[in-house]
Amino acid sequence: MFGISIAVAKKNRLIIKRAYPWSFMWSRVSGAFFALAVPIMLYYFVFGQTVSEDFKAFADGSDYLNYIVWGAAMNVLSFSTLMNVGRCLITELREGTLDNFLISPASRAGYYLGTYAEQLLRSLLEALLIIIFGFIAGARFAPENIPEVFVCIIISSMAFFSLSILVSTIMVYTRDTYLVQNTIFLCMSCICEVAFPIEFLPGWVGRIANIFPLTPALTITRACLSGTFSLEDYRNEMIRIIVLSMVYFLTGYFGFIKYEKKLIEEVLA
Amino acid sequence: MIEATDLYKNYLIKSGHIWKRKKESKEAVRGISLAIRPGQITGLLGVNGAGKTTTIKMLTTMISPTSGTIVIDGIDAVTNFMEAKKKLNLITGGERNIYWRLTAVENLEYFGSLYGMKKAELKSRIDEVLKIVDLEDQKDIPVEKYSKGMKQRLQIARGLINDPAYLFMDEPTLGLDIVITKSIHDYITKLAKNENKGILITTHYIFEAEELCDFIYVIDGGKIIASGTPQEIKLLYRPKKRFRITAAMLTDETVNTLKKLNDNDMEIIISQESHSFEMKTERSNVQKIIGVLRKHDIDISNIETVDPTLEDALYDMVSGERRG
Amino acid sequence: MKMFLSVCRGEIKKQQRNYFNSWSTYISLLVWPVLTLAVSYYSYLSFDLEVLTKIGIHSADDLAVFLLTGALCYNCFWLMVQSAFFMLNERENGTLEMVFMTPASRMGILYGRSLGVFNQGIWFFVFYMVMVMVIRGTDAGTVTGLPAVFVSLLVSAVIWGGFMNAVFITSRDASFWFILCDEPMKLLSGVQLPVTVMPFILRALSVIFPLTYCLDIARSFFSGAVPEDTVWLKYIMINLLLIMLTGLILRLAEKHNRTTGNLQFY
Numbered sequence: 001m002f003g004i005s006i007a008v009a010k011k012n013r014l015i016i017k018r019a020y021p022w023s024f025m026w027s028r029v030s031g032a033f034f035a036l037a038v039p040i041m042l043y044y045f046v047f048g049q050t051v052s053e054d055f056k057a058f059a060d061g062s063d064y065l066n067y068i069v070w071g072a073a074m075n076v077l078s079f080s081t082l083m084n085v086g087r088c089l090i091t092e093l094r095e096g097t098l099d100n101f102l103i104s105p106a107s108r109a110g111y112y113l114g115t116y117a118e119q120l121l122r123s124l125l126e127a128l129l130i131i132i133f134g135f136i137a138g139a140r141f142a143p144e145n146i147p148e149v150f151v152c153i154i155i156s157s158m159a160f161f162s163l164s165i166l167v168s169t170i171m172v173y174t175r176d177t178y179l180v181q182n183t184i185f186l187c188m189s190c191i192c193e194v195a196f197p198i199e200f201l202p203g204w205v206g207r208i209a210n211i212f213p214l215t216p217a218l219t220i221t222r223a224c225l226s227g228t229f230s231l232e233d234y235r236n237e238m239i240r241i242i243v244l245s246m247v248y249f250l251t252g253y254f255g256f257i258k259y260e261k262k263l264i265e266e267v268l269a
Numbered sequence: 270m271i272e273a274t275d276l277y278k279n280y281l282i283k284s285g286h287i288w289k290r291k292k293e294s295k296e297a298v299r300g301i302s303l304a305i306r307p308g309q310i311t312g313l314l315g316v317n318g319a320g321k322t323t324t325i326k327m328l329t330t331m332i333s334p335t336s337g338t339i340v341i342d343g344i345d346a347v348t349n350f351m352e353a354k355k356k357l358n359l360i361t362g363g364e365r366n367i368y369w370r371l372t373a374v375e376n377l378e379y380f381g382s383l384y385g386m387k388k389a390e391l392k393s394r395i396d397e398v399l400k401i402v403d404l405e406d407q408k409d410i411p412v413e414k415y416s417k418g419m420k421q422r423l424q425i426a427r428g429l430i431n432d433p434a435y436l437f438m439d440e441p442t443l444g445l446d447i448v449i450t451k452s453i454h455d456y457i458t459k460l461a462k463n464e465n466k467g468i469l470i471t472t473h474y475i476f477e478a479e480e481l482c483d484f485i486y487v488i489d490g491g492k493i494i495a496s497g498t499p500q501e502i503k504l505l506y507r508p509k510k511r512f513r514i515t516a517a518m519l520t521d522e523t524v525n526t527l528k529k530l531n532d533n534d535m536e537i538i539i540s541q542e543s544h545s546f547e548m549k550t551e552r553s554n555v556q557k558i559i560g561v562l563r564k565h566d567i568d569i570s571n572i573e574t575v576d577p578t579l580e581d582a583l584y585d586m587v588s589g590e591r592r593g
Numbered sequence: 594m595k596m597f598l599s600v601c602r603g604e605i606k607k608q609q610r611n612y613f614n615s616w617s618t619y620i621s622l623l624v625w626p627v628l629t630l631a632v633s634y635y636s637y638l639s640f641d642l643e644v645l646t647k648i649g650i651h652s653a654d655d656l657a658v659f660l661l662t663g664a665l666c667y668n669c670f671w672l673m674v675q676s677a678f679f680m681l682n683e684r685e686n687g688t689l690e691m692v693f694m695t696p697a698s699r700m701g702i703l704y705g706r707s708l709g710v711f712n713q714g715i716w717f718f719v720f721y722m723v724m725v726m727v728i729r730g731t732d733a734g735t736v737t738g739l740p741a742v743f744v745s746l747l748v749s750a751v752i753w754g755g756f757m758n759a760v761f762i763t764s765r766d767a768s769f770w771f772i773l774c775d776e777p778m779k780l781l782s783g784v785q786l787p788v789t790v791m792p793f794i795l796r797a798l799s800v801i802f803p804l805t806y807c808l809d810i811a812r813s814f815f816s817g818a819v820p821e822d823t824v825w826l827k828y829i830m831i832n833l834l835l836i837m838l839t840g841l842i843l844r845l846a847e848k849h850n851r852t853t854g855n856l857q858f859y
Contacts, residue, residue, distance in 0.1 A: 195636050196639050383697035
């Protein structure tokens with residue numbers, strides 16, 4: 001399995017080196033940058049750096065700038081993992097190289113894992129760019145919390161990877177990337193506590209938000225940032241991340257295996 | 270008539286990355302002059318990279334020549350290209366260049382509107398061109414459901430929509446099977462003979478040029494290396510005669526002796542079964558071969574002359590040109 | 594002019610036949626804007642809305658109308674840009690080359706393309722207007738202003754769409770230009786927050802976007818006032834400028850195309 005992971009990572013690395021997908025990265029980072037610019041401008045220019053009592057009550061002690069900056073950064077991390085891994089199969093399908101993979105006995109899980117490993121650094125870098133921008137805009141956090149935050153990010157990233165396997169299957173099934181990826185991204189931006197506390201939204205939306213690993217991942221990351229994280233207090237979130245990861249991985253993976261037979265017929269027809 | 274005189278086209282080729290741009294000039298066409306007459310099919314024949322596409326792009330006003338003139342029925346097509354466009358159209362091979370989600374009629378309505386045609390005029394023109402290419406019964410089906418041949422016929426209809434005086438066809442039968450190719454040929458001939466269109470066709474299928482064209486320009490390395498009717502081209506170059514000699518099984522020794530005779534004057538191709546071989550040479554050399562075979566006690570059962578084809582002529586011309 | 598109109602009509606029809614009724618239009622015009630709108634509305638709730646009275650927003654309803662107007666105008670512009678995105682397909686399918694083969698009016702093609710999608714935008718315009726009226730009530734200002742808002746928005750969006758189409762014709766990496774034009778426009782022209790509160794440098798930049806003036810006009814009407822003459826003047830000037838720029842890009846592209854056989858500069 002790891003043999004195929006390494007081979008896939010190598011192949012993707014070479015493709016990226018030759019033709020770097022600048023426009024994808026540029027669109028994600030600039031999208032997040034501009035999305036962040038609006039609340040930052042509101043904070044400074046309209047509301048004179050004061051937030052409402054409601055926000056203070058629901059933000060678990062996070063200050064406004066940290067809240068939105070880390071929301072945007074994790075959103076970018078999640079979205080770029082979803083795109084990099086989620087689009088891998090459909091890209092092969094479009095370029096006509098998927099048949100070679102389908103007729104080989106290569107481990108499917110190994111394939112995904114290789115793709116994930118190859119893009120990990122790149123998506124972390126994209127998130128880092130957002131944090132740097134936030135820092136310039138005035139977001140500050142205590143350096144001693146960074147190791148904990150980093151562990152948090154890695155765990156979240158694996159959760160995003162699990163979701164991306166399901167997304168990949170959906171994309172191959174619907175043969176669409178444009179609608180699927182943008183709809184998922186906008187949904188996450190809206191309901192996963194990226195830019196504002198979930199409590200502002202109607203109650204039923206909160207329940208939908210729980211299906212995205214980004215929601216608990218953000219809660220834990222913010223707790224780590226403000227130094228209030230403890231396993232007892234955040235057990236529910238941790239369990240949720242693990243359960244969601246397993247559910248997405250299994251449905252995505254077995255969904256693909258089940259669909260694969262039909263796909264082979266379609267692709268090789 | 271379309272008259273092109275002394276066309277040159279240089280392309281600037283940029284290479285390297287942003288900071289170290291290298292610019293190189295490449296001469297794609299070097300002094301081509303040609304004429305396209307109404308009611309005639311003119312062929313532009315050449316191998317890949319010979320300059321066919323650049324020439325056709327200049328003649329259709331898509332690109333301007335670096336120097337030289339193109340006059341289409343008295344209109345200067347280099348300076349007054351928008352006016353010239355009204356008189357011509359281009360048909361390319363393959364399945365691109367039409368909207369697959371639209372029906373034949375919708376495609377034609379769109380392309381017609383680009384020529385500023387009025388509604389009533391356009392409607393009757395669409396009926397007319399669909400009749401010419403026999404697509405009347407399938408006119409309301411989206412193009413994605415068409416077969417390859419139907420798509421190619423629609424391409425022809427699209428090319429006729431503005432009733433152009435001159436039609437350019439860039440490899441119109443590319444990738445089509447022999448049956449469809451034959452029917453497309455029939456349409457092309459009909460257009461020239463019945464509709465009096467001046468047609469220029471580029472192709473690297475020699476049989477196509479031989480079958481269709483009234484006049485042929487052979488182009489290589491951006492220059493015209495020969496021109497004339499298909500018969501003239503064959504005669505003009507006078508490719509060496511080919512003889513097919515059938516004999517009893519050749520021994521290795523005979524084969525070696527025959528191979529030694531290969532030189533500029535004589536080209537001998539021995540078949541796999543080693544009992545027949547072809548040679549391209551002057552008649553006088555045949556005696557030499559017969560002598561060799563007799564010496565080796567090999568019976569000759571047949572000697573026949575093979576007529577040179579246009580392909581032979583073209584092959585000899587292009588390879589001769591490149592050697593020279 | 595006759596040629597322009599004929600080409601424009603042909604292009605509109607084709608555009609509708611080729612792309613209308615696709616799922617992507619409905620999702621991108623309905624689901625996405627609603628989600629984006631929700632994000633900006635709820636982002637405001639992190640603050641004390643009373644502060645907003647200084648910029649003329651006195652209630653949550655006012656805020657909703659402010660953001661709805663922003664979303665309406667922005668999405669009309671975006672709709673036009675979507676038509677430009679299809680240019681990519683046309684280049685790949687070789688139909689773009691065929692179009693440039695013809696003597697068709699180039700401007701007619703561009704404006705026809707953007708007008709082609711506007712028909713789809715009408716129901717979307719109605720949808721937003723109904724939402725505004727539900728919140729605001731059908732008082733005189735909102736209703737009498739409607740035609741003016743509609744026409745000014747239509748004209749400006751079509752001109753913007755034509756401009757974007759011209760840019761997309763000449764560029765290989767269209768999404769780069771799209772992001773370069775689209776996101777700053779969304780931020781600076783006052784879609785989500787008023788231009789007046791921005792620092793001077795950003796306000797100065799907002800001047801170049803026609804959307805800024807469309808929003809000024811629409812918001813004036815919806816707040817029961819009539820836009821000032823200077824706003825109309827700026828609106829006309831910027832649109833004329835864009836038309837000229839579009840013509841210039843086209844002319845350069847055609848010239849470039851005729852020397853190199855290639856429409857793209859970049």
